[in-house]
Amino acid sequence: MTSRFDEEIDRVGTRCSKWDMMEPIYGVTPEDGIAMWVADMDFRPPDSVQAAVEDMAAHGIYGYFGDSRAYLESIRWWMSERHGWQVATDSILTTNGLVNGVGLCVDTWSEPGDRVVLFTPVYHAFARVIRGAGREVVECPLALEAGRYTLDFDAYDAMMTGREKIVILCSPHNPGGRVWTAEELRGVAAFAERHDLVLVSDEIHHDLVMPGRTHVPLPVAAPEAMARTVMMSATTKTFNIAGGHVGNVIIPDPDLRAPFARRLTALGISPNAFGMNMATAAYSPDGAAWVDELVGYLDGNRRLFDEMVGAIPGVASVPLEATYLAWVDFSGTGMDRAEFTRRVEKDASIAANHGTTFGAGGETFLRFNFATPRKRVAEAGERLQRAFADLQ
Numbered sequence: 001m002t003s004r005f006d007e008e009i010d011r012v013g014t015r016c017s018k019w020d021m022m023e024p025i026y027g028v029t030p031e032d033g034i035a036m037w038v039a040d041m042d043f044r045p046p047d048s049v050q051a052a053v054e055d056m057a058a059h060g061i062y063g064y065f066g067d068s069r070a071y072l073e074s075i076r077w078w079m080s081e082r083h084g085w086q087v088a089t090d091s092i093l094t095t096n097g098l099v100n101g102v103g104l105c106v107d108t109w110s111e112p113g114d115r116v117v118l119f120t121p122v123y124h125a126f127a128r129v130i131r132g133a134g135r136e137v138v139e140c141p142l143a144l145e146a147g148r149y150t151l152d153f154d155a156y157d158a159m160m161t162g163r164e165k166i167v168i169l170c171s172p173h174n175p176g177g178r179v180w181t182a183e184e185l186r187g188v189a190a191f192a193e194r195h196d197l198v199l200v201s202d203e204i205h206h207d208l209v210m211p212g213r214t215h216v217p218l219p220v221a222a223p224e225a226m227a228r229t230v231m232m233s234a235t236t237k238t239f240n241i242a243g244g245h246v247g248n249v250i251i252p253d254p255d256l257r258a259p260f261a262r263r264l265t266a267l268g269i270s271p272n273a274f275g276m277n278m279a280t281a282a283y284s285p286d287g288a289a290w291v292d293e294l295v296g297y298l299d300g301n302r303r304l305f306d307e308m309v310g311a312i313p314g315v316a317s318v319p320l321e322a323t324y325l326a327w328v329d330f331s332g333t334g335m336d337r338a339e340f341t342r343r344v345e346k347d348a349s350i351a352a353n354h355g356t357t358f359g360a361g362g363e364t365f366l367r368f369n370f371a372t373p374r375k376r377v378a379e380a381g382e383r384l385q386r387a388f389a390d391l392q
Contacts (some may be wrong), residue, residue: 244275308381
């Protein structure tokens with residue numbers, strides 16, 4: 001049975017990062033290469049989102065966005081309906097995407113020279129923003145146990161110096177695909193409490209959870225930590241509308257929220273009308289049905305890609321619980337990073353994220369985005385098997 005997600009859409013020449021920038025960055029041409037790096041999907045969004053954009057185009061006036069009541073109510077509905085979390089309207093603040101949100105958190109609750117804690121390997125933009133702001137990154141390494149990342153708070157406690165101001169959690173985890181348990185989330189909250197840290201939980205992948213897994217929002221898992229918790233979410237990853245650059249920074253505690261709101265005002269940050277209207281349309285029953293279908297399709301892609309990669313001796317994907325990003329370990333091949341990367345980029349003509357960009361623990365990995373039509377996932381698997389055929 002054909003799925004809407006099987007449609008092959010040519011994105012080359014549309015000024016998208018994923019396809020039009022892979023040649024200058026990776027040396028992989030879009031004509032014969034496969035883009036599996038940037039974390040956006042090669043799928044159209046729900047019909048409700050497309051209709052919202054078409055309505056704006058038909059109206060033909062593109063002024064400032066105002067009257068955010070429907071937008072805020074859509075967030076409240078989604079969080080309640082999909083995640084069991086009751087959100088107060090006044091706790092929701094809007095940023096130009098969540099990387100912008102991270103930057104504002106760093107700006108609000110730390111000063112140049114302060115330290116910001118990450119659990120690595122983790123989404124590469126965190127460290128880039130932290131260092132760009134003149135802060136120091138503290139890499140607390142995740143332990144990879146039986147193919148599953150775990151947290152070692154005793155080790156992390158020993159690393160703290162008193163100069164740390166913020167800890168940033170990626171939940172679900174990117175690139176490892178972990179869905180943290182409520183107990184683990186309470187452990188992170190207790191760690192933040194012990195060291196008096198603002199706890200920023202980036203939950204942008206919270207809707208992209210594989211069947212049989214359940215994401216728990218940090219505020220639900222650890223309500224006792226609300227005085228220091230910042231929860232970030234967005235429609236952009238879930239519905240493939242990253243170009244809308246809209247993110248939600250949800251801060252339940254009014255005293256914690258106040259300085260962040262002041263920074264938004266001081267920096268003149270205001271919402272993008274296209275992004276706000278797309279987000280409002282996405283957080284709807286139509287959007288919910290689309291996500292349910294999407295997750296089933298992604299799970300099929302995950303199983304296919306893991307099977308094909310796993311057939312290569314010495315190569316293995318970390319078992320994925322969420323996201324559409326396969327975290328593939330090449331350490332068993334005995335090859336150094338330059339060699340396995342060359343084979344992927346030059347022999348297989350696939351652009352994948354280099355593991356080293358995710359910090360300590362990523363040295364033997366590449367990250368592959370399989371949110372693309374299944375036919376292309378199968379082709380990528382075949383290319384990788386040919387590129388490592390001498391290991392068979």
